Amino acid sequence: MAFIKLYRNKLEENYHFLDDIFKSRNIDWGVVSKLLCGNTIYLKEVIALGVTEIHDSRVSNLRKIKEINPDIQTVYIKPPAQRSIPEIVQYADVSFNTEIYTIKLLSEEAKKQNKTHKIIIMIEMGDLREGVMGEELISFYGEIIQLPNIEIRGIGTNLNCLSGVMPTQDKLIQLSLYKQLIEAKFNITIPWVSGGTSVAVPLILKNARPMAVNHFRIGEALFFGKDLFTGETIEGMHNDVFKLFTEIIEITEKPDTPTGELGENVAGNAFSMDDSTDYGATSLRAILDVGLLDMQPQYLEAEDEDISIVDASSDMLVIDISNSNKKYKIGDLVSFKVRYMGALYLLNSDYIEKTIG
Secondary structure, eight states, X not given: OOEEEEOHHHHHHHHHHHHHHHHHTTOEEEEEOGGGTTOHHHHHHHHTTTOOEEEESOHHHHHHHHHHOTTSEEEEOSOOOGGGHHHHHHHOSEEEEOOHHHHHHHHHHHHHTTOOEEEEEEBOOSSOSSOBOGGGHHHHHHHHTTOTTEEEEEEEOOOSSSSOOOOOHHHHHHHHHHHHHHHHHHTOOXXXXXXXXXXXXXHHHTTOSOTTOOEEEESHHHHHOBOXXXXXXXXXXXXXXXXXXXXXXXXXXXXXXXXXXXXXOXXXXXXXXXXXXXXXXXXXXXXXXXXXXXXXXGGEEESSTTOEEEEEOSSOEEEEOTTOSSOOOTTOEEEXXXXXXXXXXXXXXXXXXXXXX
């Protein structure tokens, strides 16, 4: 059975690297845990780091977090669906919002549960996912500021997740100006200005963040140490907190070219041949016990650099081991580093065992 392993020491080192950066700049931050897909083993590892705030986009995951540690501040990081509002008020201390009608429903439900529910108003700043349009923000704020059992914790924005718009210094200055406008108009103080996700970490490292932007939601940088501007690993961080381990279930020298009438495979791909095709070529192929039910090959990177991925079917991954200096045999484990989306597929699969290293 294939398994994914979380390396505790590497996670701890990444966490403390980020925590030191944020604390030294008086920034609040929370861990985005949606990558973990509610896995209790891994949630406990994250909570054991000393985390005080966790963000997730699934209320079922927030419920698990509250069951592990009720004192964790939980944040629901997408606009609530109306059918989920009772559970969101019960298990999320804070939620991201963009609709007046939904906030009124949250107010009513919070009153029923005798709670004060905190909200972040998300502002559209170019990425075209969730957010109140800037020209409507003041009137929007005015309609919700007096709602019972609702505390407006702050404003925020989301960048880079849909259209790839990057969080530049100018974007964050614009977000800071919205804070100033609201505070001047309503004579209030906004505690949080939530400036984005892991993609903003390079700006913070360069001290290019406006001081008013004082809150961030961090997932990918914690688990993969990645600078999302350059694609490189941030110096001082680990990019291999997670690894996938798969077992070899067949090794055979086979032709490189399939024989027979060709159509699309299960993934909708078709093998192509042209004048350069070497019909007599062969390669030493190994089959691994993981497939498209569990992962997407483009998000895997074999630790043995002389291995190449051929293709995958629903349950098996085929690799070419012809150029490897290792003498693989049946039952050997082949390990892969995984990118963010690769880990997401694996962690969401019930067929992949989750372990700690």
